Amino acid sequence: MQEDTFIHGDFCLPNLILKGDYxxxxxxxxxxxxxxxxxxxxxxxxxxxxxxxxxxxxxxxFLDCYGREKVDLDRLKLVVAYEAFG
Structure with a gap:
């Protein structure tokens, strides 16, 4: 995996603040x-x-809004495996 991006590290719905109109x-x-x-x-x-x-x-x-062309599905699967099995 690459470590070239500043990431949140706990990106989840409870950490998003939305205005009244979402x-x-x-x-x-x-x-x-x-x-x-x-x-x-x-x-x-x-x-x-x-x-x-x-x-x-x-x-x-979510992936479309993020920019699906930026997503490496193989790398995303690697992250899934890593997070599941540490």
Missing amino acids: QFSALIDFDSAGWGDYHIDLFWGIWSLNHNLGTDAYTDY
């Missing part, structure tokens, strides 16, 4: 932030959507 306002809780592979934040964003909303219906939308 527009992004702020991101909080940077105690796990540092240099890493951005696929780590992508993984936790997807996991959090699925876990907190109880559905995987938003995964494709």
Whole structure:
């Protein structure tokens, strides 16, 4: 994995602050932030959507909004395996 991006380290729905009309306002809780592979934040964003909303219906939308062309699916699978088995 690459460590060339400043990542949040705990990118999840509870760390997003939204305005009343569900527009992004702020991101909080940077105690796990540092240099890493951005696929780590992508993984936790997807996991959090699925876990907190109880559905995987938003995964494709999340990846499309992020910029699917920036996502290396093989690297994302590697992060999934790493996070599952440490």
